[in-house]
Amino acid sequence: QQQVRQSPQSLTVWEGETAILNCSYEDSTFDYFPWYWQFPRESPALLIAIRPVSNKKEDGRFTIFFNKREKKLSLHITDSQPGDSATYFCAANTGGLSGKLTFGEGTQVTVIS
């Protein structure tokens, strides 16, 4: 049972465009939603995260929009740059020290200049 789902599987955008990555989840007890990005042959790294008390989190060109009622969130990358080309993973956790963090399948983003 895949508790965190992402779409699309892959996405290609032109430099300067906005890339929109979607994520949905099943478990209503999830209360922390980080996005990790992973470059080829590199380890995943935290990009940005949100908690359900907010419906929006912004960090530079990256913004998370969160809809608790629909159990959906999205990551918007504005003014996309070639250096943003990576695989983006949405993740979710129920919190607490013993939480295991559940990852989605990832969206591979390619930015063409």
Added chain:
Amino acid sequence: NSKVIQTPRYLVKGQGQKAKMRCIPEKGHPVVFWYQQNKNNEFKFLINFQNQEVLQQIDMTEKRFSAECPSNSPCSLEIQSSEAGDSALYLCASSLQGTNERLFFGHGTKLSVL
């Protein structure tokens, strides 16, 4: 640059052989995780520790998989009898306070079971 150190970077084993990989978490991080990332980029949680104690593990790890995080020694993940389906990237991550904080990942050990 990752401060979580995993060794070896690559590991090649035959079916039935034992495979062991190690992880040194970032200094001061008491919580350590092991994930398996397959060729489709899917993450599978295996086990996590706080200091030397197991917090949570999946059923799979109770059979062929074993892991430990002894004090003053690297953490380790061992597969007793490797199977072809175990071929994957094994990622170790550490954090200060569990998964509601940033996880710092190592570069992983890529296991190939021939």
